[in-house]
Amino acid sequence: MTERVIIIGAGIAGLCTALSLTGAGRQLTLLERDPPPPEGGLDAAFHDWRRGGVTHLRHSHAFLARLRGILKARHPRLLARLLDAGVRELPFDGVLSPQLKATYTPAPEDSDLTIITSRRTTLEWLIRDYVQALPDVEIIAGAMMRSLIIDEKTTPWSVRGVRYERDGAHEDIRGDIVVDASGRLGGARDQLIAAGAPIACESEPAGILYYTRHYRLHANQEEPRRGEHPPGNGDLGFLKFGVFPGDNGCFSITLAVPEVELEMRKAIVRPEIFQAVTQQLPGLIPWTDPERAEPVGKVYAMGDLKSIWWEFAPNGAPAVLNYFALGDAHVRTNPLYGRGCSFAAIAGEALRDCLDAHTDPAQRLIAYERALRAALRPFYDNMLQQDRSAIRRAEHALTPGHKSSLRGRILKSFVEDGVAIALRRDLALMRHAMRAFHMLDPPDAWLKQPANLLRVAGHWARGRRANAAFYPPKPGPERADLFAGLGLDAAADLRPAA
Ligand SMILES: Cc1cc2nc3c(=O)[nH]c(=O)nc-3n(C[C@H](O)[C@H](O)[C@H](O)COP(=O)(O)OP(=O)(O)OC[C@H]3O[C@@H](n4cnc5c(N)ncnc54)[C@H](O)[C@@H]3O)c2cc1C
The missing domain is CATH 3.30.70.2450 (Alpha-Beta Plaits)
Known part of the structure; x- marks a missing residue:
């Protein structure tokens, strides 16, 4: 029997879900609240596409190598179309220090470390154009999901479809599976929580x-x-x-x-x-x-940038059946890391694997949540750690006379005089680190390998003077100088030392 999948949202996650689920005998319907892109091509999309559902549409976006790798392996025609239309590939050698670049010879696997970038409207326009031409996909634009259709007679409850509004009229669409790809702003998850579904949540500010x-x-x-x-x-x-x-x-x-x-x-x-x-x-x-x-x-x-992780099977117990959240509706991350779209693409692939592997709705959800935890959580936790330390650093910059602890100073020196220098001197280490950055390897695995740690320690031990040529140029002025140059009051936000 053909499964009918309803996907709420045709943003990056909804489109990635369609890319992952297409071709497996399922019928996919995407409901998108916003209108389709205007006529007139990529510039018209940038200037005129009304996207009230994606308030960050006109912020900078890049796709990490992990996402590019998924496109390359599973949708090479789409990747080719992106590049034909002007989307850029930024290869690995762009991140090398001048010293490494001078002697760099590309290795075949370096092409796995390529970023793709363009205006986000361009990426989304092109992916959407490709997806809507797929034979098993339909995109209904201007269709605002108003509520989930929930069967409360089952335990746990089962989602059976979606009620949506289009041109002022309400319609019901029923399906076997509902994928919530409605991003930060979609309300399906909140409806479930308000009705009492035991969905758990963790949240921290991105700072x-x-x-x-x-x-x-x-x-x-x-x-x-x-x-x-x-x-x-x-x-x-x-x-x-x-x-x-x-x-x-x-x-x-x-x-x-x-x-x-x-x-x-x-x-x-x-x-x-x-x-x-x-x-x-x-x-x-x-x-x-x-x-x-x-x-x-x-x-x-x-603003209001947060990292949020929603748990739909807390302690292995499904909160609701036939409903799978994906993209920002499931995990939100600090945009600085450029990981949100890759998270969505990885989740789309995981969802396909779980739907293919299981028919029982509870098994499907448990397997999906477990797969996301295994694939994404290490990067999420690593990001939280870095964000907490960046938040502390920003607070210290506003605290006159702040002195770091000895441990803090050693750690800072290890990062700035050890790791950063090693990555500017040692091509093999840089390759390892970039694999982690692009989510091809776990975030810290490269630094935990004893051989790599020893090499970093070796660069650190040489000391600042011997490493002088390998420090990057100063990225900018001191805070007080920057503020003075802008005519701003650098003391306005200073806080008393604790
Ligand atoms: C400022 C900023 C910069 C970022 N930069 C990067 C980056 O460089 N690289 C990267 O990988 N990630 C980046 N991210 C993260 C990335 O943008 C998100 O992770 C990604 O957009 C998530 O996709 P999504 O489809 O889940 O959500 P969205 O992109 O928000 O899409 C949700 C879709 O659902 C639709 N929708 C919402 N509600 C309804 C409804 N009720 N009915 C029907 N449709 C609905 C919306 O209109 C929209 O089309 C950035 C995020 C921000 C905030």
């Missing part, structure tokens, strides 16, 4: 706000050449920054500001301040030079 501005290169200009300028991404503690090369002459810049930096948070949304910040950061100066590129549109700001 930052995101500010993105798009730029377009002038007709006769090219992107700054890699290696000729300081890196286009960096972390000053009180500010993180990154350039995202885009498609068709576009790129975007994202500045991430700690939540505690209230003065900067207020100011940076002003286009002239955003531009002035970029012109104080050596890695961004060549990109936003008015001779090279012009800004497009406003500064997009986004």
